[in-house]
């Protein structure tokens with residue numbers, strides 16, 4: 535006799551990013567007949583891009599610190615994160631044959647570094663759970679009966695026949711990968727409050743001189759600290775054509791963007807030798823220069839790379855001070871003006887989304903009973919460090935459990 539599924543219902547998940555795929559896994563494992571709809575020709579495109587520079591899946595720091603990274607959204611996300619904490623994410627990846635390692639900064643990566651082996655194994659698991667993935671299917675809203683409407687490649691929007699639906703449509707960064715934020719207008723027209731999607735974890739624009747840009751765009755600045763307001767972020771930012779990008783820049787980008795929005799002219803301060811006290815640096819710079827060029831002298835006496843030396847000249851625009859104390863002060867606090875941030879199309883993530891008061895504790899839309907939401911489309915934000923994917927996976931799983939509870943109650 536064939537075994538009856540534990541929980542026989544047809545459910546639709548719209549959006550095949552990490553949040554939607556995790557929801558599909560939880561629902562499929564509970565015995566639901568799951569169909570995932572995605573507008574793109576393949577799922578998980580942003581997840582694959584995230585893996586290009588090393589898939590930072592989660593973070594190894596103490597759990598309370600992880601929760602605190604979500605700021606005001608922490609209380610709303612806590613139950614989901616508690617139910618699927620970083621250790622469980624690592625165990626989940628290991629279950630898909632992808633052991634993880636903790637980097638020196640505490641960030642967690644698959645040993646394979648990229649996302650593709652994990653996604654391949656994940657899709658295999660979903661297939662074995664009977665999850666049906668329909669590509670090139672665009673969600674366009676709801677019909678009069680509240681059923682989600684999806685337009686396939688061959689025809690206009692049709693209502694989905696499912697007991698319940700879960701939306702995991704992402705934010706609006708890198709729109710060419712599928713999540714373009716077009717859903718915001720549809721939900722707003724439905725009376726659901728959405729905080730505008732804005733670039734988060736994005737590069738900062740610094741007005742480089744043409745020679746500096748031509749020579750150094752693409753070069754990393756290693757082991758520096760960047761200060762803005764009361765915050766300090768350390769790491770290896772990269773010089774770009776338009777300014778700076780990379781972990782420490784992203785960490786400060788929200789505060790800098792807020793300052794720009796207020797109309798102020800923000801300046802970030804770079805410490806090019808954060809581990810060396812200023813007095814010791816000034817002492818090293820007091821050595822006789824002999825006949826060394828400035829670059830050679832600064833490389834030997836202060837351990838600065840060519841890009842760091844060029845940046846010292848770039849900053850305030852005036853000649854480099856000769857006085858060792860003044861030179862040390864510039865190396866430890868190089869002020870760079872910021873004129874803007876990268877647009878949402880180049881940002882790592884987007885702030886804003888479905889306002890938290892619009893969803894209940896199960897991630898169901900209060901105004902649309904039976905419709906659940908998950909992932910980056912909800913109004914929360916976090917720095918880079920694996921927190922974004924952690925919350926997408928955790929809310930995907932939590933919304934799926936919420937949906938199961940809701941279906942059982944009916």
Ligand SMILES: Cc1cc2nc3c(=O)[nH]c(=O)nc-3n(C[C@H](O)[C@H](O)[C@H](O)COP(=O)(O)OP(=O)(O)OC[C@H]3O[C@@H](n4cnc5c(N)ncnc54)[C@H](O)[C@@H]3O)c2cc1C
Pocket residue numbers: 548549550551552553554571572573574577578579580581583584585588589590591592671672673674702703704705707708711712713714715716717881882883908909910911919920921922923924926
């Ligand atoms: C360059 C880059 C690097 C990153 N690196 C990391 C990292 O290392 N660690 C980390 O934690 N995070 C990282 N992120 C962020 C992370 O990838 C995202 O937060 C995450 O993918 C969001 O997951 P999601 O499932 O909510 O949405 P998405 O991954 O955006 O998926 C949403 C899906 O919904 C589909 N969709 C949208 N609208 C519709 C519609 N109307 N109809 C049908 N389908 C639709 C889209 O096609 C897409 O497949 C990175 C992001 C970028 C851009």
